[in-house]
Amino acid sequence: MHSDALLTLVIVTALAFDFTNGFHDTANVVATSISTRAIPPRAAVTMAAALNFVGAFISLKVAATIATGIVAAGAVTLPIVFAGLIGAALWNVATWYVGLPSSSSHALIGGVVGAMLAAKGASAVHFDGLLGKVVVPAMLAPLLAFAVAAIAIVLTYRLTARLRPGPASRGFRAGQLFSGAMLSLAHGTNDAQKTMGVITLALVANGAIPASHVAVPTWVVITAASAIALGTYVGGWRIIRTLGMRIIKMDPAQGFTAQTAGAAVVLAASHVGYPLSTTHVVAGGVIGAGAGKRLSAVRWGLAGNIAIAWILTLPTAAAVGAGTYVVSTVISSGALGPFVIAATVSAVGLLAVLIRREHKLTPQPADATR
Amino acid sequence: MTLASAIIDTHALLQVVYVSLLAGIGVCVVYAVAVVGITRAQERRRANRPRAAVLYGLLATASLVACVWAIVLGITIMATK
Numbered sequence: 001m002h003s004d005a006l007l008t009l010v011i012v013t014a015l016a017f018d019f020t021n022g023f024h025d026t027a028n029v030v031a032t033s034i035s036t037r038a039i040p041p042r043a044a045v046t047m048a049a050a051l052n053f054v055g056a057f058i059s060l061k062v063a064a065t066i067a068t069g070i071v072a073a074g075a076v077t078l079p080i081v082f083a084g085l086i087g088a089a090l091w092n093v094a095t096w097y098v099g100l101p102s103s104s105s106h107a108l109i110g111g112v113v114g115a116m117l118a119a120k121g122a123s124a125v126h127f128d129g130l131l132g133k134v135v136v137p138a139m140l141a142p143l144l145a146f147a148v149a150a151i152a153i154v155l156t157y158r159l160t161a162r163l164r165p166g167p168a169s170r171g172f173r174a175g176q177l178f179s180g181a182m183l184s185l186a187h188g189t190n191d192a193q194k195t196m197g198v199i200t201l202a203l204v205a206n207g208a209i210p211a212s213h214v215a216v217p218t219w220v221v222i223t224a225a226s227a228i229a230l231g232t233y234v235g236g237w238r239i240i241r242t243l244g245m246r247i248i249k250m251d252p253a254q255g256f257t258a259q260t261a262g263a264a265v266v267l268a269a270s271h272v273g274y275p276l277s278t279t280h281v282v283a284g285g286v287i288g289a290g291a292g293k294r295l296s297a298v299r300w301g302l303a304g305n306i307a308i309a310w311i312l313t314l315p316t317a318a319a320v321g322a323g324t325y326v327v328s329t330v331i332s333s334g335a336l337g338p339f340v341i342a343a344t345v346s347a348v349g350l351l352a353v354l355i356r357r358e359h360k361l362t363p364q365p366a367d368a369t370r
Numbered sequence: 371m372t373l374a375s376a377i378i379d380t381h382a383l384l385q386v387v388y389v390s391l392l393a394g395i396g397v398c399v400v401y402a403v404a405v406v407g408i409t410r411a412q413e414r415r416r417a418n419r420p421r422a423a424v425l426y427g428l429l430a431t432a433s434l435v436a437c438v439w440a441i442v443l444g445i446t447i448m449a450t451k
Binding site for chain 1: 376377378379382383385386387389390391393394395397398399401402403404405406408409410412437441444445447448449
């Protein structure tokens with residue numbers, strides 16, 4: 001009975017996290033389209049939400065990596081999954097609060113690994129999987145997106161150099177409808193699967209799925225897809241402003257190349273099961289598209305702040321996940337601890353939202369410069 | 371076998387690198403060619419040069435078809451594996 005109540009709490013928390021993931025990462029998907037005026041903000045967010053939902057059904061390889069490749073599925077308990085989710089959610093809320101585009105994915109993985117370390121020790125963590133499937137791709141992906149976008153924008157400018165700026169900009173604005181759509185699809189494919197993986201872990205911990213034969217149930221796919229799509233639709237303008245307008249002042253060609261580079265990297269990584277951060281990849285693409293035009297076009301100070309947030313994500317979420325697990329077991333060895341923590345975190349989250357409403361931001365697209 | 375190659379699936383990682391480079395740069399370049407084709411076709415039509423307009427129009431169409439093909443191929447490969 002306690003186990004069922006705790007399972008329900010974990011699933012609800014995981015779906016809430018998935019919602020915040022969509023909310024938090026809307027910026028990655030739509031920021032460049034909005035900042036170059038390729039598509040109106042509400043239409044961009046609606047398109048992103050719909051394609052996030054569709055994208056979640058394309059592949060399950062990332063979910064399999066999360067469920068089996070990073071921690072020992074057989075050693076997972078419901079309080080561990082819960083503590084991991086809380087670690088990730090708190091990091092997400094904190095970075096959203098200050099407007100930094102950090103990685104929901106790495107927060108989730110960090111949270112689960114931290115809680116696992118606190119509960120079962122290092123032997124229950126697959127450090128080879130963590131390094132080979134998360135850390136190395138995490139370091140490579142933004143650099144790859146940077147390179148793809150930088151090379152692509154240089155070639156694009158060369159090809160279109162003799163065109164009048166007006167028609168060229170119109171052409172790339174139209175292209176951003178498709179590059180934005182592909183990026184939304186890629187985001188849904190990679191990010192929704194992480195929640196699917198965590199819910200599957202919880203079902204393994206509860207005994208609903210055998211640890212020897214881990215498979216993602218269809219209802220998990222549908223609920224995770226719905227939660228991330230809803231979160232995306234609700235959106236978050238704060239990070240859109242940082243990513244789409246403050247790192248570089250983008251023209252439509254830069255927006256198109258940044259989005260295409262991001263979509264290519266995320267889809268290629270999803271294909272081999274890497275739980276990549278869409279945030280890292282898109283920011284890498286945006287900076288690459290800026291640097292490819294002119295190095296001084298990038299606000300490197302802000303890019304540095306984002307990089308610091310990225311570096312801190314895994315260890316901080318792991319520390320919060322571990323701390324949450326310890327506090328939860330101090331309160332109670334059963335379901336009471338997670339319920340008390342859930343109530344406390346909900347209250348803190350609500351307070352953060354109410355405070356932010358006092359300083360509500362509205363989107364103000366930057367001028368296209370080309 | 372080194373420790374690094376034991377931990378990291380270099381085949382998968384390299385696959386991500388070359389697919390991203392090929393697809394990302396390829397789609398951008400081909401789409402840029404399409405933008406050039408469309409713009410030049412419009413200019414030639416206004417300049418009353420219909421043959422050049424048709425040729426640029428064909429270039430634009432072929433480029434757009436190639437872009438759509440690349441996107442559909444990518445999604446199909448992901449969905450079928």
